[in-house]
Amino acid sequence: MLALRWLSAAALIAALCIALWRFARTRTTSGRSRGAFARYAAHPSAVIALIALIMLYVLAALAPWLATHDPIGILAQSFVNHPPSRELLFGTDFAGRDVFSRVLYGTRISLTIALLATVISVIVGTAYGATAGFVGGKLDAVMMRFVDAFLAIPRIVLLIAIGTLWSPLSMWSLILILGLTAWFGTSRLVRAEVLSLKERDMVAAARALGARDLAIVRRHVLPNVMTPVIVAATLGVAGVIINEAALSYLGIGIPDPTPSLGNIIREGTPYVGTAWWVALFPGIALVLTALAYNLAGDGLRDAMDPRQVDR
């Protein structure tokens, strides 16, 4: 029964990959952005990363359906710190919970948090950077000094301070905080792009025609800054995932018993000498996710910015 579910998940992943491939093929032969698709497809690592991401998201989305056990349910007494076996693929933890199911759910939580936090950071960063770049002058200078200051704070230290002062954090406040501490780089990027766009003809023309600032930003500026922002966001997801894990590892992230990857590693740490599997597998899941995002981000950057192909 479970095997059937896994088979159908695999089929779904395969179907998605094929659909994507066919879509990409139509785009590489025609259409406005065919160069970008072709350039992305030219990176085998980026393609593999994309497939890995599809796989991770499908598995995460279907976690409740695919889990072999209840991620917070406790198996019998004899299954405490049980090594990996055929029934218990990743073994069990100190409380006799199935690590495989926990990692599956943990990936789901970590991916969700990272995605939502990144959306927040993109929105805030774009709005902030666009405002600074478009208004310019003194306001711009002041706004960018703030960004400088925030960039100087090692993010994890800031997160630890916030987590300490307001602990325990709920999942939503955690998402908010991760998002609100991740937008500084984006805002710089957007500002620089806006500054260069401001000088271009179409913006000057629109302004001459009497278009209002907001309309200009919406119609001409935003579509043009989206490219670098998407690249930065893709790379940023990896950072957010790792920071969330670090907070959970310190015990100020997602509260128990909800499994997040960082939580599972923390709970495995005391036993790492005897039950290494508890800390090992969630770590691998983390590395794979972050690596896939990093590779995909690299591929995207090359694909979207023809000036920066692998020199």
Add this chain to the structure above:
Amino acid sequence: MRRLLAGRLLQGLAVIWVVSTLTFALLHLAPGDPFSYQNERRVAPEVIAHWRHVYCLDRPVAAQYVCYLRSIASGDLGYSISHARPVRDILLDYVPRTLELMSLGLLASFLVGIALGVLEARRRGTFADWGSRGISLFFYSMPDFWLALMLALVFAYWLPIFPISGIEDVINAPTNSPWQHLVDHLRHLVLPVTTLMLMTCAGIARFQRAAMLDAMRLDFVVTARAKGVSENEIARHHVLRNALLPIITLAGLTLPMLLGGAVLVELVFSWPGMGFVTAMAVSSRDYALVTSSVLITSALVVIGTIAADLLYALADPRVRAA
């Protein structure tokens, strides 16, 4: 040059002012104040009142802010409840250990990163290039604490060749000769520094590789090659020298990451630095200590960035002249 220095220092001060305002806001917005959790430590109300007064916590917000800035300017970072000492005294004990870890991490990371970058650029497109880039990106994508944990598991637990944690062999420390002391200390440094190095060298290697490839296209390199200078010579004398310059800037950019990494790495290896003391402050809710570490780590980053800028200016004649 002097103007550049003055300008950067002023900018740095502005950044630190913003950060200290932020830490003040954090402290102020957080539930309670630094002394709210004193009672279960059975500290007398009189003592709490005394410290509240010393740190202006019995005054209006604006006055508290001025007082906070003034005490920071004079180097007073508040009173740590869990250590029963002024925060400054604690940091004087712990910050140098983090600096040591970090600077060695930075050094190792640059040595390895540059070496890898050069290797990748010279063997561009080969298996070595792909492999090296893949592996360093793999380490780059690892959570620092997990990497540290795995290194500890392998090199201190399974193969016990390095000490598991700490900064000294406590048994022999008092009787060790300076030489023995140094060796002992270095052995304790290996695993944490390796963790930091593995985490950050990918970025440096990537940067170095790109810079090398850029430099290889420069006119005089092409000329040298046309003249028949050997590839080794070119790489060593022409390309590397030009490619090393931009990497100095990278040092400034790598600092926040290294510092952040050090926080968690110190925890795994019981390295008594900023991260260690901050994590302990987390569990005892030591507000003053936690916010001070935000301030101090940021200050370290600012100082590091300024130093990198100056170094760059010194190395690049064009900027030096300006």
Add this chain to the structure above:
Amino acid sequence: MRISPRTPAIAILLLAACRGDGGSAPKHASTLVMTLPADADVFIPALTTNETSVQVTSVLFEKLASVGDSLNVIGDSGFRPALADSWTWGPDSLTIAFHIDPKARWQDGVPVRAADVVYSFRINTSKAIGAVAGPLLAGIDSVTARDSATAVFWFHARTLEQFYNAAAQISVLPAHLLQNIPDSSLKTAPFNRNPVGSGPYKFTRWVSGSTIEVDADSTFHGGRPKIDRLIWSIAANPDAAMLRLFSGEANFTETLRKQDIDQIAKHPELKAVHYPSMLVYFVRFNARARGGTHGPHAIFGDREVRRALTMALDRRRAVTTVFDSATQVAVGPITSALGTYDSNLPQIAYAPDSAAAILERRGWVMGKDGVRHKGGAPLQFSILVPSTSTQRQQMVVLMQDMMKRIGARMDIERVDFPTMIAHGKAHDYDASFEGMSLDPTPSGIRQEWSTAAAKREGTSNTGYYMSSTFDAAVDSAVASRDPQAAIAYYRRAYATLIDDAPGIWMYELPSIAGMSVNVHPAPMRADLWFAHLADWTVGDAAAPKSASVALAAGAH
């Protein structure tokens, strides 16, 4: 510029090769390296509750007399002389005169005098300091110096525990070094970084976050301690501490966890030593609505429901899973180390079916979602667990499962320790998984569970347990002049408390120390395992193996 990736690799290999096997180690003085996950704060005993500081100061400073191994605190029987070599009771038992050992010296050479005792009493009762012992000293009117070697304690009234309070609560401090420092700045005095005591060990060095070292004082008036050197080796967390023991970099740790004990068996050079415990862990129910002081709690306000929830828990299984079969399930608000302990106290036994029946009877009907409901409200509550306690976190996960089976939903609220205390103080919790360190004086239970305690501000009876039957039994016990009658009254009080189920008593924290086989501890006392550190011995081969000996030896 030639950088080969091999260069650092070679350097690292060299360093790895530096590891010594200890074979050529220079003969060291005997050393006990204790590893623990917390640094000290200050070294003036009256000023600290920090566990590390308490341990260190216990060998640096002395009390007038020490409690014997029987842990008797009634009268003065069993007490051993310490700083005082003798004492005499006043004819009305309202004064006790302690005669200070004339050989006793501060480690700077100055003799210990009665004035030091007077000063120390003042510090321990000073409002500006708020010492832990303060409340226990309330029965003492004053302390005077009859002559330079005799300190006289004057009591308000006779009590069974008056000698204990006078002799064993106050660590005597050097007045000549401290008396000019105002009380409020004592905590920041340089003395804390360089303490001078009169105890068996003298302070050598403290490397923050790393090492605290004390050395034997060969001139100690009670005789030179047997171990030459004591080192507290600080780790970031319990795991790092354990790895130090297993790697041989330390030869003692005070607490072993279950999985650590399994590991000890695989290390022939290590042993586990059990010692009696004073720590009892229990789930406290808040009988009143969360946060407010008004109105009963929808679930825990009902004594029958509290009893039913207690029945739902298979405490034996929970304890065995997290610890081992040797760990004792707590029978009540006491541990087996206490003189008033009784293993036959009546218990609320594990009976999930009866639990379900009681809940049904009290109107909690099973809903479709597997959770019971009453008047639309679910049988759902949260339990506070400190994020620092692995064992309690493990146990609540098991408990959550057991509660689910009778239709109760228990949410886990994991908070750091200070937050937990703050929630408790504000009565802002449903249930809370607490650990209580018992006082050797049985009357201490009054501070914990009496009606008076529930009504007091800043109480530890935060769950509002109030029972006149319990209060009466404790009052009778305290008022009793006959030790046997007192014990009988205490047991009656315990039984009342257990029957009312203001909480679920889970376990006595097993005290199992891990150490090298060559470490021979003197009896480890339940309240302070380190009380007799000066009498411990370490065999020859037991010096923990050093990490850098081989190359060091070659370098000479």
